[in-house]
Amino acid sequence: MRRIFLLYCVAVIFMPPASPRQPQMPARTRDEIMAIAERLAQHRWICREVNRRAPCVTAAVYESDWSVNDTVTGIAYDWGGMDDPEAFDRKLAQRQAAGSHSRHGITNCTAGIDCSGFVSYCWGQRPTHDYSTSTIRAIAGRPKYNWYTKMKPGDALNKPGDHIVLFAGYRADGNPIVYEASGSAGRVIRNDWSTWSRFKNYYPLLYKSVVENR
Numbered sequence: 661m662r663r664i665f666l667l668y669c670v671a672v673i674f675m676p677p678a679s680p681r682q683p684q685m686p687a688r689t690r691d692e693i694m695a696i697a698e699r700l701a702q703h704r705w706i707c708r709e710v711n712r713r714a715p716c717v718t719a720a721v722y723e724s725d726w727s728v729n730d731t732v733t734g735i736a737y738d739w740g741g742m743d744d745p746e747a748f749d750r751k752l753a754q755r756q757a758a759g760s761h762s763r764h765g766i767t768n769c770t771a772g773i774d775c776s777g778f779v780s781y782c783w784g785q786r787p788t789h790d791y792s793t794s795t796i797r798a799i800a801g802r803p804k805y806n807w808y809t810k811m812k813p814g815d816a817l818n819k820p821g822d823h824i825v826l827f828a829g830y831r832a833d834g835n836p837i838v839y840e841a842s843g844s845a846g847r848v849i850r851n852d853w854s855t856w857s858r859f860k861n862y863y864p865l866l867y868k869s870v871v872e873n874r
Contacts, residue, residue, distance in 0.1 A: 685799050685869040686784035693814035693870070696782045697826050697839040700773070700848045701734050703745045707758050714757035716769035725759055725846035732758075734847035738772025739764060742781055742789035748772060761843055775824050778841035778848060779816050782826055783867045794820045800865035807864040808834065808856065816865040825851070827864070 712724035726732060735748050736759030743751065751771035752758060760770040773781065776796055777789045783799065785791065791798060796818065805811070811827045817838065818824040825838040828850065835855045841848045 684785070685867075687869045687871050688782075688784045688814070688867065689871045690812060690814040690873050693782045693826070693867075694828065697778075697828070697848075698850070699745065700778065700781070701839055701850050703735050703748070703848075704731060704733050705735075705749060705752065705758075706731050708752070710755040711752050711758040711771075714760065714764070714767060714769050716767050717757075717760065717764045719765040720763040722757065722760070722764060724757065732847060734845070734849050735841075736772035737761070737774060737841050737843050737846050737848070738770050739774050740766030740777075740789065741770065741772045741774055742777030742786070743771050743773050744781065744786070759846055773841050773848065775841045775843075778839075779824050779826050782814075782839075784869070793818055793822060793824045796824065796865065799869075800867050803864055803866045805864075811836070811864055814867065814870055816867075817859050817862040818865050819859075819862045824865075 707724070707726035707728065707730045709728050712726060712728065714722040725736070735743065735745065738759045739762045748771050757770040759772045760767055764770070776792050780789065780791050780796065785799065800816065803815070813828050815827045816824055817827060817836070825840040828837040828839055831837055831852065836859070838851045838854060839848065840851055842851070
């Protein structure tokens with residue numbers, strides 16, 4: 661019996677460690693990525709009084725970005741969130757608050773999507789919010805192209821620990837058009853007015869399973 665126990669212990673000691681979970685990277689065409697981004701940016705909803713209160717928030721005083729009966733275009737910005745339009749509307753109907761910010765912490769009584777959740781969702785990473793701006797490199801590489809002229813719709817601009825946006829194209833003056841879950845706007849928007857100076861200390865990312873449009 662003792663010999664069997666010792667053999668078992670040796671086997672446990674020398675058992676190889678479990679392989680880390682490999683990221684799931686569903687294929688997405690650039691057109692699909694852009695269509696998803698537009699859908700989230702164009703989603704319309706109404707903020708009711710019950711959606712302006714977040715009783716679970718204790719880290720800071722919760723103040724809503726919205727007034728009663730505001731009609732809003734774009735899913736609300738929600739720190740740690742990754743709700744699609746259906747989940748967002750369902751949570752609002754369940755009396756959850758519309759959106760939150762980093763000062764509130766990750767909550768279970770607010771609805772919406774944050775910047776890394778937005779890009780991850782557009783790239784097909786659902787339903788769980790697995791990647792932050794600091795870890796999203798697990799599913800995206802750093803291309804070596806000239807990003808002032810060679811980026812393609814569906815690529816991203818990332819500043820780890822801060823913010824990430826989805827590239828949509830270039831304006832006539834060469835500055836970028838992006839989609840983003842914007843904390844300052846409080847919602848998902850298509851941003852047609854940013855300049856490259858805003859993206860100092862960012863770098864481009866290319867989703868590893870992107871499919872080029874035909």
